[in-house]
Amino acid sequence: MNMLDDAKSEDRRSMGWIVIVAALALTAGRIAVVSSDEGDTAFLSANDRSRWCTVASLVEDGTYEIDRQISIVNPIHRHRYPWQTIDKVQHLGDDGELHFYSSKPPLFPTMVAGVYAMIRQVTGLSMTDHPAYVPRMVLAIVNLPMMFVFLWATIGVINRVCRSQWSRSVGAVAASFGTMVLPFSISLNNHLPAAAAIALVMGIYFKLSDDLRSAKQTKPKFGFCFIAGVAAAFAAANELPALSMTVFWAGLFWLLSSRTVIPFLLGILLVAVAFFGTNWIAHQSLRPPYAHRGDGSQIKLLKITEDVRNIEPSKSLILREQVRTVLNEDFALRPTDNVEIAKSDEADRWRVFSPVGHFSLIQNGDQWRLGRWDDWYEYPGSYWQDGNRRGVDRGEPSRAIYLFHATIGHHGIFSLTPFWLLFPLGMVSLWKREEHRWLSFTAASVLATVVCFTFYMLRPMIDRNYGGVSVCFRWLLWLAPIWLVLASSALDRMASNRSMRRLVVALLALSVFSVSTALSSPWQSPWLYQYWQFLGWLDN
Incomplete structure (x- = not known):
């Protein structure tokens, strides 16, 4: 019997390594x-x-x-x-x-x-x-190791959650060839490192869980917990909404053992210092550059006099002198320094250039609001200004239509990767196990999914663009390792039924089909979007 178990275990490992090497x-x-x-x-x-x-x-x-x-x-x-x-x-x-x-x-x-x-x-x-x-x-040096980590860690957890060889094989194939992580592995992007990081922290979590449950060790290893913290934070550094899962990971590790908290938090701290440090060195700001899209913090309100009211700000000497006075008092502008006022692309907003900084002037009733310039996307020829964006980048005006296309439409999570339809079944399957670690993991995973999906559905129109020109709704791709585990957990209950097995194979085949259409580049519209355009169902 032991020899038979060893043979089955070897078969499992062989199948996993075969698909990993192939991918x-x-x-x-x-x-x-x-x-x-x-x-x-x-x-x-x-x-x-x-x-x-x-x-x-x-x-x-x-x-x-x-x-x-x-x-x-x-x-x-x-x-x-x-x-x-x-x-x-x-x-x-x-x-x-x-x-x-x-x-x-x-x-x-x-x-x-x-x-x-x-x-x-x-x-x-x-x-x-x-x-x-x-x-x-x-x-090759950057992406191949990350792809390996994503596959190795994810398939390792799938082997833990699935009991039958058929289920494990299907899960391994789905991880290797059935998600849009594969097309993104041939390009320099943030989605592959985020997915690999999530897979790594997930793998460490269940490894520590197994070891503590089997009494192989009485306390978690410091190094493992530190690496898990680094991975959880690195996922958030590449995908900001993954910060929600970072918080959940911290809670999950704490539930395993309170001794995981310090090394886990130290790992997070290391990545946080690196993230904000490189951002400061590059931009002298703690916020990432894409977050600079507003009017900036207020410095002072300037009164609009009758002499200025009907004069273009760039031609008003009185307004210019008011600005110079403020900049002299607050930023040590020298009397000989030049101050230039120019029109902004936004209505009622002007740009102020000076040797002591770049500022904004915004008309606010009978006053001018002088503030720090914070719209880094405004420059001559900027694609992101109104009227210049094209296609999906223009944003979807209707949230209902956006919800439809993000789920079962031309960029749909489920229409492009039907294997994700097993996610709800897997969630129920894990919930019924009544095992603390699986219950906690499932709850955290579902909450993170709902929080992040809701976040993107509630974004303003300019951000409702499905992730731009890409082969899927890419902003949730970092959740792929978690979804793979949850979806695979439903396979055992379907393995004994021939019709159910055929359904699973069909869902997997359709998912692989979508992936195959994207292997030339992840930066193209999904095949469904392209086909609907051909049929004339979409506006160009």
């Missing part, structure tokens, strides 16, 4: 030939170009400013700027001049820059000179 081989093959439509770079969209610009600029220029990268011209096709990206912001740099920066949080690109620096040191190759081949080397 990694597929990922490596796609990375080896990944290419832009023009064939001159390995960049697939404005999204990943934004990060590549930061990586190249840090290593080659020693700065987070990306002005040089976005101005590079293709030597053959002079009209093409292969590094140009719409995912950029503009603000004053250390030199007092306006510069462009990636709109992405700088922590992950900074880490990737370390990999590029190593490659450049060893090979002598520059990403600027070889934008098709050097990024592929970086992707």
Whole structure:
């Protein structure tokens, strides 16, 4: 009997390793030939170009400013700027001049820059000179290990939750080929690292849980708990809404043992320091660049006199002197320093340029509100200003329609990945086990899902864009490891019924079909969206 159990255990491990190796081989093959439509770079969209610009600029220029990268011209096709990206912001740099920066949080690109620096040191190759081949080397070193962690940790937990070999095999195939994590593994993005981090902390949680339950150890290992804290925080650093799950993870680990709390929190602290530290170095702000989209904090209210009321602010000497007085008192503006007032793209808002900073003037009744400039997305030619956005980036006016398409429509969680339909069944299945760790994990997972999904449904119109041009509703992709475990937990109850097994295989096949349509690039519209456009059901 023991020999039979050992053989079954070996079969389980063999099946898991087979699908992992197959998925990694597929990922490596796609990375080896990944290419832009023009064939001159390995960049697939404005999204990943934004990060590549930061990586190249840090290593080659020693700065987070990306002005040089976005101005590079293709030597053959002079009209093409292969590094140009719409995912950029503009603000004053250390030199007092306006510069462009990636709109992405700088922590992950900074880490990737370390990999590029190593490659450049060893090979002598520059990403600027070889934008098709050097990024592929970086992707292989960065993405393949993260994809491995995602698969290894997720399948490990699936093997814990599933009892039958059939269920474990289906779960392993779904993890490897049935989610949109696979297409995102060939591009530089925040979704793969977030999903890998969630899978890692989940794997550590259940490993510690098993060890404590089986009395293999009387207290959790400090190192495991610290790594779990790092992983939980790193997921949030790449996907801000994952912060909700970070909080839940802290609670889950505390329920396992109060001794997990200190190392777990130390791991979170390490990532928090790195996240805010790199953000401050890059932008002199603790907020990530994409969060700078408002009018800024108020400095002072300036009275609009009769002399100013009917004069354009840029031409009003009286208003200019009022501004100069405030800047002199609060920011030590020198009498010889020039102050320029220019029209903003927003109605009733003006921009104030000076050597001591960049400010805003907003008309507020019979007063001008002088504040710090905080709309980093406003610059000449900005794609994100009203009237310039196209397609899904214009935002969906109706929340009801947005809800429909985000669930069962052209960007639908369930329509593109039908395997997720097993999620509710799995939730019930785990709940019925009446085992504390599974009950807690299920409750935390469902709460995090509901919180994050609700967050995106309640976003203003400009943010209701399904994640832009991408193959799925990508903002919830970091939940894939958790959803895979919950969905797989329903398989045991279906394994003994032939009709149910056929249904599961059909759901899995449809999910793999969607993934296969996205393997050329994750930065394209879903196949359903493209097909509905062909049928004329959608506005272009």
